[in-house]
Amino acid sequence: MANQYFVKQVYTTFNFFIENPEKHHIFNVMRARNGERLELVFSDGKIALAEVVNAEKAEFKVIKEINRNNELPIEVTIAVGFPKGDKLDFITEKATELGASAIWGAPFEWSVVKWNQEKLLKREQKLAKIAQGAAEQSKRNLIPEIKLFEKFTEFFEKLHDFDKVIVAYEESAKLGELSKFVQVVDQRPTKIIVIFGPEGGISPQEVNSFKDNGAELVGLGSRILRAETAPLYALSAISALLELNK
Amino acid sequence: MANQYFVKQVYTTFNFFIENPEKHHIFNVMRARNGERLELVFSDGKIALAEVVNAEKAEFKVIKEINRNNELPIEVTIAVGFPKGDKLDFITEKATELGASAIWGAPFEWSVVKWNQEKLLKREQKLAKIAQGAAEQSKRNLIPEIKLFEKFTEFFEKLHDFDKVIVAYEESAKLGELSKFVQVVDQRPTKIIVIFGPEGGISPQEVNSFKDNGAELVGLGSRILRAETAPLYALSAISALLELNK
Numbered sequence: 165m166a167n168q169y170f171v172k173q174v175y176t177t178f179n180f181f182i183e184n185p186e187k188h189h190i191f192n193v194m195r196a197r198n199g200e201r202l203e204l205v206f207s208d209g210k211i212a213l214a215e216v217v218n219a220e221k222a223e224f225k226v227i228k229e230i231n232r233n234n235e236l237p238i239e240v241t242i243a244v245g246f247p248k249g250d251k252l253d254f255i256t257e258k259a260t261e262l263g264a265s266a267i268w269g270a271p272f273e274w275s276v277v278k279w280n281q282e283k284l285l286k287r288e289q290k291l292a293k294i295a296q297g298a299a300e301q302s303k304r305n306l307i308p309e310i311k312l313f314e315k316f317t318e319f320f321e322k323l324h325d326f327d328k329v330i331v332a333y334e335e336s337a338k339l340g341e342l343s344k345f346v347q348v349v350d351q352r353p354t355k356i357i358v359i360f361g362p363e364g365g366i367s368p369q370e371v372n373s374f375k376d377n378g379a380e381l382v383g384l385g386s387r388i389l390r391a392e393t394a395p396l397y398a399l400s401a402i403s404a405l406l407e408l409n410k
Numbered sequence: 411m412a413n414q415y416f417v418k419q420v421y422t423t424f425n426f427f428i429e430n431p432e433k434h435h436i437f438n439v440m441r442a443r444n445g446e447r448l449e450l451v452f453s454d455g456k457i458a459l460a461e462v463v464n465a466e467k468a469e470f471k472v473i474k475e476i477n478r479n480n481e482l483p484i485e486v487t488i489a490v491g492f493p494k495g496d497k498l499d500f501i502t503e504k505a506t507e508l509g510a511s512a513i514w515g516a517p518f519e520w521s522v523v524k525w526n527q528e529k530l531l532k533r534e535q536k537l538a539k540i541a542q543g544a545a546e547q548s549k550r551n552l553i554p555e556i557k558l559f560e561k562f563t564e565f566f567e568k569l570h571d572f573d574k575v576i577v578a579y580e581e582s583a584k585l586g587e588l589s590k591f592v593q594v595v596d597q598r599p600t601k602i603i604v605i606f607g608p609e610g611g612i613s614p615q616e617v618n619s620f621k622d623n624g625a626e627l628v629g630l631g632s633r634i635l636r637a638e639t640a641p642l643y644a645l646s647a648i649s650a651l652l653e654l655n656k
Contacts, residue, residue, distance in 0.1 A: 234632040261639050263631070302633040346654045385509070385649040386480040387548040393507050396639075400646030401654065403631040408592045408647065 166213060167194065168203040168300045170307055175210035179217055179225045187222040203230060209305055235305050236263040237406045239355040241326070242395045243319070245272030245362035246279065246312075251392045256291045256310065260298035262399035266309040267295065268357075270319035274364035284312045320373065327353035329379040332360050332394050333371060345382040345398075349405050358398045363391045412459060413440065414449040414546050416553055421456035425463055425471045433468040449476060455551060481551050482509040483652045485601040487572070488641045489565065491518030491608035492525065492558075497638045502537045502556065506544035508645035512555040513541065514603075516565035520610035530558045566619065573599035575625040578606050578640050579617060582629040591628040591644075595651050604644045609637045 169190055171182045182190070190196050196216050204214045204224070211230040217223040242264045244255060256267050271278065279287065291310045299307045313319040323329050328348055348356075359366075359374065366374075375381065384397050415436055417428045428436070436442050442462050450460045450470070457476040463469040488510045490501060502513050517524065525533065537556045545553045559565040569575050574594055582590065594602075605612075605620065612620075621627065630643050 236632075258639055258642075261633060261635055262643065263633055302635065304633060342654050346650065385646075385653050386482075387507060387509055387550060389507055389548065393504055393642075396504075396642055397508065397646040397649070400631075400643040401650035403643070404592065404647035404650050405655070407631050408588050409651070 166201050166203045168205060168211075168303050170205045170296060170300060172207050173204075174208050175206040175212065175226075175229075177226055179223055182222045182224065191219055191222060201227060203303075205305065211305065232303070233305055234263075234303050236265075236399075236403060238349075238352060238402070239265040240399060240402060241266040241268060241355075241357040242360070242399070243268040243270065243357055244360045244391070244395065245270065245366070246275040246277050247362050247391045248276055252287070252291060253294055255392050255395055256294045256308075257298045258396050259399060260295045260304065260308050261302040262396060263304070263403060264308050264395075264399060265306070265355075266311065267291070268311045268313065268319065268322075270313040270316050272316065272362050273367040273370055275362040276364070279312070279314075281314055284314055288312050316370075320377075323357065323374075323377060323379075326355050326357045328356040329374065329377065330356060330358045330398075331366065331371065331374045331379045331381050332358060332384055332398065333366060333381040334383070334388060335381075342383050342385070344380055345384065345401065346405060348380050348382070349402055352406070358395070360391060360394050360398075412447050412449045414451060414457075414549050416451045416542060416546060418453050419450075420454045421452040421458065421472075421475075423472055425469055428468050428470065437465055437468060447473060449549075451551065457551065478549075479551060480509075480549050482511075482645075482649060484595075484598060484648070485511040486645060486648060487512040487514060487601075487603040488645070489514040489516065489603055489605045490637070490641065491516065491606065491612065492521040492523050493608050493637045494522055498533070498537060499540055501638050501641055502540045502554075503544045504642050505645060506541045506550065506554050507548040508642060509550070509649060510554050510641075510645060511552070511601075512557065513537070514557045514559065514565065516559040516562055518562065518608050519613040519616055521608040522610070525558070525560075527560055530560060534558050562616075566623075569603065569620075569623060569625075572601050572603045574602040575620065575623065576602060576604045576644075577612065577617065577620045577625045577627050578604060578630055578644065579612060579627040580629070580634060582627045588629050588631070590626055591630065591647065592651060594626050594628070595648055598652070604641070606637060606640050606644075 171186050198219050200216045205211050213227045214224040217225050242259045246269050259267050295308050417432050419426050444465050446462045451457050459473045460470045463471050488505045505513050541554050
């Protein structure tokens with residue numbers, strides 16, 4: 165199966181040239197040669213089998229358009245309270261493989277790490293690269309948007325953009341509210357956000373703010389999941405409920 | 411919430427003493443003190459809130475039995491073709507959190523690593539520790555069984571012990587056979603095994619052997635999952651379908 169790459173070029177049936185950093189990656193790192201065929205995802209979302217015409221010049225021609233949609237049936241944004249260490253790298257890679265449309269992070273009350281604007285920008289760039297690599301490997305049609313918020317309030321204001329706001333809350337699982345998540349997903353909202361706390365959890369004040377704004381608190385199974393595992397459960401569950409369960 | 415530990419002691423209402431390595435872990439590493447209360451899972455599966463009577467002697471008394479079942483409604487064994495590096499560590503930790511009853515590994519035709527009996531034994535011991543830690547953290551009622559096979563045929567012979575043998579097979583996803591996994595899980599077999607290939611996949615010969623023995627080949631969503639991600643998808647999906655979807 166041909167490797168897949170995202171390029172900034174829009175779809176065209178004329179010969180075309182790609183630019184760095186994709187040029188560097190495809191020709192210097194992956195060492196594509198004249199005549200080799202790759203799957204390119206264009207900036208307008210179209211996918212084509214393309215052949216290298218001239219590797220020196222990074223010149224391609226389209227062989228045929230590929231009709232393929234590997235995206236989840238609903239748009240899912242995964243939002244996490246900043247976790248410790250490189251857990252955000254892990255979450256980004258796996259959430260991309262599992263179909264997230266966007267991966268957001270924000271400082272929650274019980275987040276241990278504190279990042280300033282400069283540090284956030286660097287982290288965002290690193291995560292964007294991880295997301296692109298994982299999106300290529302898993303044959304996604306798009307690269308998830310990466311967004312790290314400096315302030316919780318900035319993040320909170322964005323919640324109005326979603327049809328449904330879901331908060332993964334351990335206490336809900338304990339109260340036996342295990343069917344809520346399925347109920348919400350079964351309504352097939354177009355665009356949802358699923359929110360996860362950092363290692364220490366979501367503070368009572370945060371839970372109340374979410375609730376007062378119409379968020380649904382849900383439990384994700386009977387076991388206690390680590391901060392970095394819960395988002396993978398939610399995405400897998402959404403896929404199982406909407407893609408497999410037809 | 412009190413920390414949970416597995417002990418080799420059977421449940422008793424008399425005062426009791428625990429042994430190493432649990433004694434060392436609870437008193438030297440976690441530094442439990444007189445009067446502290448912990449949740450202990452006894453070797454017969456019973457759980458109790460217990461109080462440290464004498465930390466020096468590792469002596470406990472039961473305060474009250476705890477009635478809790480955090481296990482998946484069906485027994486799920488995860489079996490993987492030996493993957494590279496420390497991916498088996500990762501799979502063991504996450505599959506334990508997500509409710510696997512057993513985690514098995516075996517050399518598949520396209521596994522890159524080759525381990526001899528001595529190396530396998532060491533790996534098994536390491537994985538058993540990882541599973542115990544993850545089972546404690548996620549509040550499981552049992553520690554998943556860890557088993558690494560030296561030969562593929564030894565592994566293959568064990569498949570008769572299961573009600574259903576499921577093979578995660580990328581080609582099935584491509585053929586659009588996405589509902590098969592749900593169909594099998596919805597029949598609520600008591601004891602299933604879900605088999606995953608190493609990074610390179612499952613060889614055609616292996617697929618045919620599984621098929622000839624009545625295995626179901628299933629796809630797990632539209633995207634291509636890495637070897638270490640697919641088992642987490644399967645366990646999350648089983649939980650969503652059987653624990654949440656009531």
